Amino acid sequence: MNRPLLSPATVWVIGRATVTQLIRMKAFYFIVGFLLLIVCSRAILPPSSPAADLMNLRKAVFGGIDVFAWLFTIIATALLIPKDIEDRTLYTILAKPVRRGEYLLGKLFGVLSFIAMSLVIMFFVASAVIALLEGQYVAEETALMQERGISAEEISSQLEFLKSQGFRWTLALAAFVSFLKASVVAAVTMFLSTFATSSLFSIIVSVVLFLIGHAHSLVSSYYAYQTEDSPFVASISGIMKILIPDYRIFSSSEGIVAGETVTGALMLQTGALAGGYVFVFYLLSLFVFVDKEC
Amino acid sequence: MKTIFFSGPRWIWVLVFAVAFGFARAPLENRLTERLQGAHLLPALPEQQVMDQMRQSVLLGTLGGLRSLISTFLGLKVYNHFADREWEELLETYEIILALEPREEAHWDMASWHLGYNATADMSKNPFLNEFEAEQRRIEFAWQGIRLAERGIEALPESVKIRRRLAGIYESRLKDNCAAADIWGEIAIRRPALFAPFSCLFSGAMSGERTGSL
Numbered sequence: 246m247n248r249p250l251l252s253p254a255t256v257w258v259i260g261r262a263t264v265t266q267l268i269r270m271k272a273f274y275f276i277v278g279f280l281l282l283i284v285c286s287r288a289i290l291p292p293s294s295p296a297a298d299l300m301n302l303r304k305a306v307f308g309g310i311d312v313f314a315w316l317f318t319i320i321a322t323a324l325l326i327p328k329d330i331e332d333r334t335l336y337t338i339l340a341k342p343v344r345r346g347e348y349l350l351g352k353l354f355g356v357l358s359f360i361a362m363s364l365v366i367m368f369f370v371a372s373a374v375i376a377l378l379e380g381q382y383v384a385e386e387t388a389l390m391q392e393r394g395i396s397a398e399e400i401s402s403q404l405e406f407l408k409s410q411g412f413r414w415t416l417a418l419a420a421f422v423s424f425l426k427a428s429v430v431a432a433v434t435m436f437l438s439t440f441a442t443s444s445l446f447s448i449i450v451s452v453v454l455f456l457i458g459h460a461h462s463l464v465s466s467y468y469a470y471q472t473e474d475s476p477f478v479a480s481i482s483g484i485m486k487i488l489i490p491d492y493r494i495f496s497s498s499e500g501i502v503a504g505e506t507v508t509g510a511l512m513l514q515t516g517a518l519a520g521g522y523v524f525v526f527y528l529l530s531l532f533v534f535v536d537k538e539c
Numbered sequence: 540m541k542t543i544f545f546s547g548p549r550w551i552w553v554l555v556f557a558v559a560f561g562f563a564r565a566p567l568e569n570r571l572t573e574r575l576q577g578a579h580l581l582p583a584l585p586e587q588q589v590m591d592q593m594r595q596s597v598l599l600g601t602l603g604g605l606r607s608l609i610s611t612f613l614g615l616k617v618y619n620h621f622a623d624r625e626w627e628e629l630l631e632t633y634e635i636i637l638a639l640e641p642r643e644e645a646h647w648d649m650a651s652w653h654l655g656y657n658a659t660a661d662m663s664k665n666p667f668l669n670e671f672e673a674e675q676r677r678i679e680f681a682w683q684g685i686r687l688a689e690r691g692i693e694a695l696p697e698s699v700k701i702r703r704r705l706a707g708i709y710e711s712r713l714k715d716n717c718a719a720a721d722i723w724g725e726i727a728i729r730r731p732a733l734f735a736p737f738s739c740l741f742s743g744a745m746s747g748e749r750t751g752s753l
Contacts, residue, residue, distance in 0.1 A: 297645055304607035462572075466584050487561030491568050493581065499606055500580030503642060511578060514571050518564070525560045529553055536549070 248342065255347045256354055259338070263355020264362075266328075267321055272359065275317050279367055282309040283374055295382040299410040300503075302378060306371040307416065307502040311423045314364060315455060318427040322356050322434040323447035346531050353435055353527060360427045368420040372412050379411030409504065418507055419498035425519035426495035430455060432526035433490060439534040458492035461485045490522055579642050582606070610639040610646070617653070626658040626680065633687070647691025647701050655684020655708035681712040702726050 286305035293301065329335040338348060383404055390400045433454060438447040465482030472478050494515065501507050575581040613636050620629035633650040640646055658680035662673045688705035692698060706722035709715045 301611050304611065308606075308608045463584055486565060488557055491572075494568055494571055494575065497575050497580035500575075500578070500582075500642075502607070503640070505579045505642070507580060508578065511571075511574060511580065514574070518567065518571060521564065525556070529556060532553060532556070533549060 248344075251344070251347055251350065255343055256351045259343070259348060259351020260354035260358060263325065263352050264359050266325070267355070267359045270321075270324070272317070272321055273363070275313060276363060276366060276370075279309060279313050280370065282306070282313075283371065295386060296407050296410045299375065299379055299382065299407070303375055303410070303416070303502055304499075306375065307419050307423075307498060310364065310367050310371065310420060311426070311496075311498055313367065314360060314423045314427040315430045317363070318356065318360055318430045319434050319448055319451045319455070321359065322352075322431045323438050323441075323444045323451060325352050325356065326435070326438045327441075327444045327447075345535050349435065349439075349527065349530050349534060353431060353523070356431050356435075357428055360431070361424060364420050364424050364427075368417060372416065376412040379408065382407060382411075413504075415501060415507065418512060419501040421512070422495060422498040422501065422515065425515060426492060426498075428519050429490055429492070429495065429522040429526075432523040432530075436526045436530040436533070439530045454489055455492060457485060458489045459496070461489065462491070462493060494518065582639070582641060606639050610636045610643075613639075617649075621653060621657065624661050626654065626661070629653055629658075630683065637687075637690075641694045644691070644695055644698050644700055647687065647694065647698070648704050651684045651688035651691065651701065651704050651708065653684075654680050654687060655704070655712060659684070659712050678713070681708055684708045684712075697729060699726050699730050702729075 283306055286302060286309070326335070329338070335348075339345065386407060387400065387404065390403065395403075430451070434447055434451040437450050438444070441447040441450070461482065465478065465485070468478045469475070469482070497507070497511075497515065572581060576583055613632055617629055617632050617636070620626070620632060630650075633646070633653070636646050637650065659677045662668065662677035662680060665673055665676075668676065685705060685708055688701050688708065691701040692705070695701065702722050702725055706719045706726070709722065710719035
């Protein structure tokens with residue numbers, strides 16, 4: 246009897262096992278690091294007006310979410326396949342009627358589910374801290390302005406501004422964009438780990454690719470100017486743009502956190518691009534992994 | 540088909556697919572980047588002059604969500620320059636901050652306040668400068684504050700806060716009440732409620748009858 250190319254049930258089982266594996270690796274502990282970041286940022290950030298204070302906290306916390314998401318994704322993804330080989334789990338899995346495509350998709354699905362769960366936790370923790378601080382500032386400012394005899398209209402306008410710098414549900418979109426970036430990072434790292442000889446190699450190369458992918462437009466524009474548009478610089482820059490994912494596109498979370506208006510169409514296009522990256526790098530991983538002697 | 544893909548060295552095919560995908564996505568990415576920049580969700584690339592001033596740490600900071608954090612901590616550096624009355628260094632640091640976060644109204648406001656108010660006041664009290672030189676440098680800093688505020692208005696055309704700062708510098712530092720009245724006029728169009736209690740003074744200033752501050 247012919248088996249389907251991809252069985253959702255098999256992918257689901259491997260995905261669940263991957264989440265369990267990550268939980269056993271105590272991967273959730275990195276959220277403790279995030280909580281420390283929140284505490285430290287409150288202590289280190291320069292003192293300013295309540296509105297600026299709220300905005301600074303928002304930027305620090307959501308900047309932290311973004312960095313934690315991509316950094317953790319690289320480490321978690323790079324460790325998974327080599328660990329399965331080391332533990333001999335991979336042989337047991339592939340000895341069963343499991344296709345390699347299902348195995349890779351299950352792993353990717355597991356990592357992405359874990360990242361999504363972590364982002365949801367971090368988002369709610371961050372939102373709670375921002376909302377609490379906002380409530381505290383609103384109460385303090387209201388009392389202060391009433392004491393000074395400021396008109397009700399002016400108080401309401403000042404409070405509206407203060408609230409606009411605090412918690413907003415659109416901040417969830419910033420976490421979503423961080424998830425999209427993490428998805429692309431996961432797919433690229435998984436591709437690297439299908440031919441890498443060690444986890445360390447995958448982690449280092451993936452981090453380097455991430456930095457290049459983020460900076461190549463900035464750096465190539467800088468060197469093009471410095472070398473007066475040299476064809477050599479243009480060629481190198483072109484090759485990098487074609488081979489390495491453009492991670493800068495997935496950094497719109499900063500704009501969202503700063504309070505810029507975001508449209509559904511832009512989110513959809515960014516999501517579709519991230520989906521395209523994940524699909525292509527999954528296929529490339531499969532292409533390498535399909536004949537790999539484990 | 541299977542034999543073609545699986546016969547030669549595998550990395551060649553991987554490279555071919557990666558390049559084909561790269562060519563397919565490049566125009567889409569360029570368009571999306573333009574749209575995101577148009578919606579101010581992605582910042583434009585900093586100018587060459589500013590990139591020269593940025594150290595590697597700051598350049599790295601523009602990556603992966605650290606842009607805002609770096610600009611916040613550069614704010615601490617600004618405070619040190621302010622405390623030490625190092626105005627040229629303060630301006631250099633602000634150029635980096637403004638390149639990192641050009642849509643942040645508070646940065647433009649503070650930068651023009653530091654240059655237009657604090658640096659100009661400091662020149663008048665500087666014991667190492669003779670009267671002529673102090674006056675020259677005071678005016679120079681006032682104009683630097685004005686230029687920063689004007690760049691801020693260009694970046695944020697609806698900003699009332701930066702306009703108030705600009706009007707203040709014209710009025711208190713250059714004693715140019717006409718220029719200040721023009722700016723207050725622009726503010727009045729954007730925030731009429733702000734002017735309701737002073738409408739008679741404002742109309743006087745606009746017609747040139749009153750030369751003092753509003």
